[in-house]
Amino acid sequence: MAAPDTTAGGAAEENIPAVAVIDDEGTVIGWTQAAEDLLGYRPAEVLNRSGAVLLMPGDRAARISDWAGRFGDREHWSGLAETRHRDGHRVLVRVEASRLRVPEGTDAWLLSATAAAAKVTERAASLLEPFINRSPLAMALWDRDLRCVWLNDAARSLQRVFPHYRVGRSLAEPLPGTDVEAAAGAMRRVFTDGNPMIDREARWVSPDGLEERTLSTSLFRLEGVDGRPLGVCSQAIDMSHSRARDRLALLREASIRIGSTLDIQKTAQELADLAVPVLADYVTVDLAESALPDVEPLQRLPATDVSIPVFRRLGVASIHEGVPESLWAVGEAVFVPPSSPFTEVLASGRPHYEEVLDISPGTWLDQDPARAEIIHGTRMHSLIVVPLKARGELLGVTVFVRNDNAAAFTKDDLMIAEELCVRAALSLDNARRYTRERTAALALQRHLLPRNLTGGGAVEVASRYLPSDIHDGVGGDWFDAIPLRGDRIALVVGDVTGHGINAAARMGRLQTAVRTLAYMDLPPAELLTHLDALIAKRQEEEETDGYPLIAMGATCLYAVYDPATRRCTMAAAGHPPPALVDPTGDVSFPDLPSGTPIGLGIGPYESLELELAEGTLIALYTDGLIETREADIDTGMDRLRAALARAVLPLENLCTQVIDTMVGGTSSEDDVALLVARTLVSDR
Template sequence: MASSGTRFPAIIVIDAGGTVIAWSRAAEELFGYHAAELLGRPGSLVLPGNLPPGDQEQWYDLVEARHRDGGTLLVGVAGSRLTPLHASAAWLLSVTPATDEGFRRAAGVLEPIIDHSPVAMALWDRDLRCVWLNNGARRLRSVFPHYEIGRSLAEPLPGTDTEAAQEVMREVLADGTAMIDLEELFVSADQSEERILSTSLFRLDGVDGRPWGVCSVALDVTDSRARRRLTLLREASIRIGTTLNVQKTAQELADLAVPALADYVTVDLAEAVLPADEPLQRLAATDVSIPVFRRAGVASIHEGIPESLWPLGEPVFVPPSSPFTKVLTTGRSHFERVLDTSPGTWLDQDPDRAEIIHGTGMHTLIIVPLRARGEILGITVFVRTDNEAPFTKDDLLLAEELGARAALSLDNARRYTRERTAALALQRNLLPRRLTGSAALEVTSRYLPAGLHDAVGGDWFDAIPLPRDRVALVVGDVTGHGINAAATMGRLRTAVRTLTYMGLPPDELLAHLDDLVVRLTEEDAGPDGFPLDPTGATCLYAVYDPATRRFTMAGAGHPPPALVTPSGEVRFPRPPSGTPIGLGLGAYRSLDLELAEGTLIALYTDGLIETRTADIEAGIDRLGAALSQATLPLEDFCSTVIRAMVGEEHAEDDIALLVARTRVP
């Protein structure tokens, strides 16, 4: 089999008929063919099969590709439609060897985590052949020997009947409906061991919707306690971490554990996780108690929660000698099967807690640290009052698993909030604070960050005055989200301004910008030769000359501008299609138009027109209707258009809108 040492993904562009129209240097290195050998020839020479499949906008698949030397190699192929708004589609294919270090690195991060899980997990391909399994599955080979890499469920083995399992898996593959909690008795070949396994099956789909295989998740429920544990853990996966909100996640943990595990549960977080206006270190400590946490979640079987000394959001005081402090310091859980309330314990220093414990009948206690990525975020406390059964070691294990799951969700929420805040601040500081269209244009803009479930992106806009009252208008969208995308946006905006001042026409400016981004990406490559943060962007750049009323524009994979004539007619002129910035492929061409005086120009990013339920064409139709309000003042007009497109809900993606109206002399 041929192998590849390419540093970057191989980029191939094919037209609607499957003919190769662009072939990058990385593709030459990966497949052994020079561009001259494949340009104008069918892409199926190296990528067999129906690529791209159907009319999808994006897709991904694993393909056994052909190398020039006659060998084969397994590659991942990600396809994106380059010209979704044009009658003749072209496709950008990004091809990466499935044996690359990046794939192995990702697996190396995940497998140690999954292997510590008591749940047996396995992946089966479309032929029901086992292609991956964790240690939990390996431990069940005595009763289910098909848990072995490369072994098919259809392979007959002594004492094992998998007909029912094959039938269920094929149903899951066929219709995509998950099968949950299928219980079955399994007996070892020598009849010495039997186990009841609760198995759930989920179909694995690529982004193109085609199934890759099936994931099986099995838990040994031979013991009834394992059944209860499975039920609660299944609930935890559904109910904890439904949002990227720290307080809500903490409350979800408390609500889940009451009354399934405990009668009273609190979740107290460190100040770094749940900051407030008044820092804890500024609060007055008593002789025996200091403020350590803030209460983030609390639940009880009793109305009014009489067990809690502190309401949500308030600082929680603990004695330095208490088990709460010990758990925070050591990172180890505290377990008291029978809560010791006798004289001489730490409760002597905490009379308020002692009174609550005696008054509510608390008799058994578990305190679990909330640890994520090596950092302790806080503690969660489990207590029983009305339930007379003391906690067991199994209850401690269950509490620790719930705490571990919640801690990861809490840490994700914390990191998301911090990164979003930082990225949004950076984004707003990098965007122009004051736009001017000089004497040629009246200009205004709006930037709307994505909603709670998406990070801030790299959308930007600019209006750049030029000599002779000309004005350059630009709008762009950096790939990815978060603070890196915002920083990249700032670099690109600066580069565009620099190239603009050089007096380059739109098509040449985009070509120089594309070349610059490719070189920056190569310079940022890590020790393994792969870019640490591959950069790409779409962009629309235009120049308006009031003397001739000429509007010259060029696009790099970006939605077309909208033009509204003084009579109210809306149209979307589409410049010759160009590849996105950063691929190093495209030659760009300009489109030259003459605008009537008083014409309104709207440049925008795809967040304004594209949603998860509607494509770009449908969004453009909706935008055309929204632009019919062009008679409004520009400031009001921007708000009206965005409200018409996204309503009062949070936007699914960042939105940048730049609006200009040609001035009448």
């Protein structure tokens, strides 16, 4: 279908209305030059003929009947209509119809039509058209063939983003580098079912990738005076620099970035970095002492005549390099006057909002000359202070300031700041709880692990314990070296399931039980059998006493070395085998019978006895050393074999080398225990 030529000369170009007169029988009795210019019919071709010739074939009778039913008794009506050009294509027009009284006493209709795609001149413009053209809302009309028939100035300004914003261009026409399938499909659905589409977001990126636009588009169907669909109206607004959209993006980003780790300082800094510059020019995150485990109490710091240490700075960000607005660096105590907004927020738990920061004499700033000087020097003019509250406890405050940004904070900005702080406070509280429990568990773990290992006259020993950086940081991994009668030595390594302080406590119980059984001089297999029965019995007693049962699953490897015979007897309860490195540097993993883990009460266990050469290295370890999410135990054991090969270093250095090789600088997924022993060489 050819596009209508709406830019031809004459009446169409000047937008002179096309006028026709139709009598009450539907016969055309008047036809102007403007009507000929618009629809192509010469007077001789339409006068004294039925006006149905001006309509598209197929539904002429139904449309005429609809019009007669709707407007037959009116004096005036107007609306959109679809007409037929002489060459057969559709022309979308706006029709104004007025009833005429002719001398013969019969009625007629004066029809005045203007093409929807015609160029509107100031002389012909309606009262609404200047408003529509000045609107930032890009508006366009599309006919049933999805051909653009009209658009306003805002739509024309988007032609680089959407090249089909041109009168006469159809979405069905392919353009290089332009994908319009989604837009065309949406328009067809709206045209077909009549349901408008509201606020559909579309993203455009320039071919060079340097420019990006985000548009919010709405579509609704256009209907003619007969109620039948004629086309679609599209409305789009450029949201690329919308403050509301930036704020929503900020909250979405907050859910991803804030609290990415269980580290208090990192979480505080994430909040500060996120809010600058989208919300504020300068942000600080200051926490009270209650939120800061393992730091020097603020009460011990000396107060000044006008200010006291109330917070410790944990996060700060600014649009200015070097953060000239901040009097204190991260980690330092923050001093504030008792009457300041910061202490007021901490005491009340309610935010402080100053659209225009009051720096006049007589305010709290009189007691804080250093901060007043900074405020004047950096031109701070708008302030928000929001409490950090989580689970009913006040953790500190976050301060939002504007200086370079001339716009003052609004109530909407305050709401965004509060929402950010709510999310950050929960993450900070989680990090605080994690840090406290991890500190307590580490203290317990290190207290329970042997501090001064000795191999007596049998072996030289060294050890390492590495807490994990995941879960609760501390698990139930442990090791021990227990001197026995006859210069023999018992070497033990174990792994209690779980993490945190409970796992550390269960580990201590298991370690004590192993030492007690070891002093009874039980063989390894028998010792594990007694240990399994003991722990299973203890768990049954805890359950029958009405306390919540925390099942103690544990693996254990117990070995006894006799230097007189150079015999090493070992037994395992669900634990990986030891690594043995002979004096030549060859590494082997003995085929040790692996029984069930401790605590199931279904032993017994079997032992393996080996004769070791003098200078043999025995490496006992937990699975955290050899197993990761990316690699199974077999792969880990191969890596351990390579790390131990030709191990002639001092044992302390060897432990460090093995840990570095196996774990490196990555975060450990599980805690690691490593115990190495080298059999002594006789002097003979």
